[in-house]
Amino acid sequence: MTLQTGRSRPPVRGRRDFLKCAVGTSVAMGFLATPSARAFDRAAQTGDEAVLDVAIVGAGLAGLTTARDLHNAGCESFVVLEARDRVGGRTLNHDLGEGRVSEAGGQWIGPGQTAVADLARELQVDTFPTYYAGKTVFLSGRGRLAVDLDGSFGTDERIAAMLSALARGVPSGAPWQAVDAVALDKSSVGDWLAREAIKPEERIGWDITIALSGGTTPARMGLLHFLSMINSANSDYSQLDSIKHSAQETRFVGGSQILSIRMAQQLQANVMLSCPVRRIADWDRDVVTVHTDRGLIRSRQVVMAIHPALCNQIEFSPSLPDKRVELQRRWPAYSPARKTCMVYSKPFWRAKDLNGQILQAGGPVLWAYDNSPPDAGVGVINSFIEQAAVPADIDAAKHVLAAIYAQALGDEALRPLQYQDQDWGRCDPWTLSCVSAIPPGFWTTYGEALRPACGKLIWSGTETADIWAGYMDGAVRAGHRAALQALNALRTAA
Amino acid sequence: MSRRAWLALCSIVVLTIAAIATPPLREYVYFERSLASAEEEAQANAGNWPRLSDSCTNCHGRNGDSVNQAYADLASQPAHYVAAQLHAFAEGRRNSPFMTPLASSLSDAEIQRVSEYFSRQPATDNDAFVPDPVSRARGETLASGCVACHGERLMGDGTRPRLAGQGYDYLIAQMGAFADNTRRDPSGAMNTLAASLSTDDRRALSAYVASYPVMKRDGVR
Numbered sequence: 001m002t003l004q005t006g007r008s009r010p011p012v013r014g015r016r017d018f019l020k021c022a023v024g025t026s027v028a029m030g031f032l033a034t035p036s037a038r039a040f041d042r043a044a045q046t047g048d049e050a051v052l053d054v055a056i057v058g059a060g061l062a063g064l065t066t067a068r069d070l071h072n073a074g075c076e077s078f079v080v081l082e083a084r085d086r087v088g089g090r091t092l093n094h095d096l097g098e099g100r101v102s103e104a105g106g107q108w109i110g111p112g113q114t115a116v117a118d119l120a121r122e123l124q125v126d127t128f129p130t131y132y133a134g135k136t137v138f139l140s141g142r143g144r145l146a147v148d149l150d151g152s153f154g155t156d157e158r159i160a161a162m163l164s165a166l167a168r169g170v171p172s173g174a175p176w177q178a179v180d181a182v183a184l185d186k187s188s189v190g191d192w193l194a195r196e197a198i199k200p201e202e203r204i205g206w207d208i209t210i211a212l213s214g215g216t217t218p219a220r221m222g223l224l225h226f227l228s229m230i231n232s233a234n235s236d237y238s239q240l241d242s243i244k245h246s247a248q249e250t251r252f253v254g255g256s257q258i259l260s261i262r263m264a265q266q267l268q269a270n271v272m273l274s275c276p277v278r279r280i281a282d283w284d285r286d287v288v289t290v291h292t293d294r295g296l297i298r299s300r301q302v303v304m305a306i307h308p309a310l311c312n313q314i315e316f317s318p319s320l321p322d323k324r325v326e327l328q329r330r331w332p333a334y335s336p337a338r339k340t341c342m343v344y345s346k347p348f349w350r351a352k353d354l355n356g357q358i359l360q361a362g363g364p365v366l367w368a369y370d371n372s373p374p375d376a377g378v379g380v381i382n383s384f385i386e387q388a389a390v391p392a393d394i395d396a397a398k399h400v401l402a403a404i405y406a407q408a409l410g411d412e413a414l415r416p417l418q419y420q421d422q423d424w425g426r427c428d429p430w431t432l433s434c435v436s437a438i439p440p441g442f443w444t445t446y447g448e449a450l451r452p453a454c455g456k457l458i459w460s461g462t463e464t465a466d467i468w469a470g471y472m473d474g475a476v477r478a479g480h481r482a483a484l485q486a487l488n489a490l491r492t493a494a
Numbered sequence: 495m496s497r498r499a500w501l502a503l504c505s506i507v508v509l510t511i512a513a514i515a516t517p518p519l520r521e522y523v524y525f526e527r528s529l530a531s532a533e534e535e536a537q538a539n540a541g542n543w544p545r546l547s548d549s550c551t552n553c554h555g556r557n558g559d560s561v562n563q564a565y566a567d568l569a570s571q572p573a574h575y576v577a578a579q580l581h582a583f584a585e586g587r588r589n590s591p592f593m594t595p596l597a598s599s600l601s602d603a604e605i606q607r608v609s610e611y612f613s614r615q616p617a618t619d620n621d622a623f624v625p626d627p628v629s630r631a632r633g634e635t636l637a638s639g640c641v642a643c644h645g646e647r648l649m650g651d652g653t654r655p656r657l658a659g660q661g662y663d664y665l666i667a668q669m670g671a672f673a674d675n676t677r678r679d680p681s682g683a684m685n686t687l688a689a690s691l692s693t694d695d696r697r698a699l700s701a702y703v704a705s706y707p708v709m710k711r712d713g714v715r
Contacts, residue, residue, distance in 0.1 A: 138525065139525070140524075140525050140528035140529045140532065141524060141525075141527075141528030141532075142521070142524045142528065143521055143522065143523070143524030143525025143526065143527065143528045143529070144518075144521035144522070144524070144525055145521070145522050145525045146518070188544065189544075190543070190544025191544065193544070194542070194543065194544060200530075200533050200543075201529060201530075201533075203533070203543045203544075204529065204533075207548065211552070216549050217544065217545075217548040217549045217551070218543075218544040219544035219545055219546045219548060219549055220546070220549040220599070309591055309595065312591070313591065329594065329595070329598070330594075330595045330598045330599065331595055332595045332596065332599070333591050333592060333595055334553070334592040334593070334595060334596045336592070361528070361529055361532060362528075362532055362556070363551070363556065386551060386552045386555075386556075387552055387553060387562060387565065388551070388552065388553050388554055388555040388560035388561065388562045388565040389551075389555055389556060389560075389561060389562070390561070390562065391561055391562055391563070391622050392562050392563055392564050392663070396622070423564075425553075425592065426564060432591050432592070433592075439599040441599075442599070
């Protein structure tokens, strides 16, 4: 990508002018462009006139949505500070060549995820359905079973209906406010399922589905949190954990990261890449100082569009309120999915009436699925795997997984064209975790500290969303809300 | 028995044999058996479902046996050592963005239970790691200081961890953390030792230790 040279930026005017501010920080940044020293110097210069209206920490879906909303509202006095050398946060496209991609991070949307769907339409990003026609293969040891589940994971409908009914009383954005929150928060999902006497053969299914949706095993997944996730899915369990008419139903043409790439391009905002924030001072005063590896930024509001556990790695001066400190310190960040991508010359399994999905009891594959591009010009099997059960070495990992795919789908699986592997806990220090595996007792103890602003710090990121927290849709919702909060705070302070 | 009944019985026998010989059915039988025996073994080893120790599997491997050099082996680690580390994570004496919140969410009883579980699991040789022979030989000359604390067979004891067969990249990372004091050994010994070694020597020592055969339960190497 090329660095587009922006118009020269006049010093940011007083905050009273921001709503009619037509220019402001207008250094146009191309995606992946390293910001010029001149651009950064302008944003990082000292002196009263250099105070920005808003500094946004994190150029994922939430942070860029906030930036885009500020821009659309006429506020140009902002900067987006991104630690990585790219935008997109937990969305990332693997380039397969010839214009095709496979998603290495968050990738699906489904019913009720209207915020991210609307954003995609506005950015002219098309969608296409996840492929699930045919039989899903279950593996255990040498054993194999192929079943057509019609876009579901074959969950016991009685249990699903009971969870859905319970979820109606647990608000997705504030589970700690459920009438029976304290009682529900004492249990893990596993405890609850055990009390419902699920059959032994169903345990492995719950182990895998809770790991995929919740980021941990049933023993450590808080029931209250899991119910809040189902509440996001219109209190219908099948809309959370299936494919057909569910949260894994739809994909983006060009891969999910394209949303962030388009926003960064379209915004021409001052997106500072490779610019980790280390310290934030004076958040309780009129002007906050943000210390980055590339200099100081001074702003009137700061939007923290990053994971709470990443907030915990930033030094705040003065210290944050005790409850917020504990929320960040204890926020579960131990679900760094390892996601792999095996590419074949074509999706050969489709001709065998297989949908490419593999569920393997005993691992290392948690779930493999057909992630071929919309033209099916190549065949792609993506999989979530147990990171410790497969060597980190790429060639060794490829061979281990190809053998498993061959057992499930046929010997054609032994001849992949390429293999890609993303262990999110180890690829960089700026992700830590995929979804948040909120344990029992967490929400009723620390939940109230999740969203209230601390001085000039506005908490954003998908974890703060009212609906679909933890999902791409939640990130967009949190981004919109943070922009409104920032604009209102600036207006009332003016 | 009438001739018709004999024919019917023979047909059933032939069809059954044919079905068992058919790959899909055979695979299904294997599948059922494998699931049942895995559940039986897990129950005997780790207790009733849902199992707390399952939460450690993704990063530390099945039964604490990781084949990924970046992740710590927990199998056969002394229970005191695992418990001490979990308490250190929970209380901020050892820092990890992953382990701190996880350990903080566990009760003392859960820490005890999971530590004892991993101490019971058999360790396996780290066959997935192939050391550079020169580096390993150099490591061997440096390893004489390890046995005093970690045992002659490097299997650990008390609050000292098993090193034999541990993940190579994990060992390098921990040696680095001791060297720059981002991980503190309560006695200070590991900090002093690691800081006295060059980066290459830390790699060599890690290569030697990672490829060192584990001592099996019967005491045989």
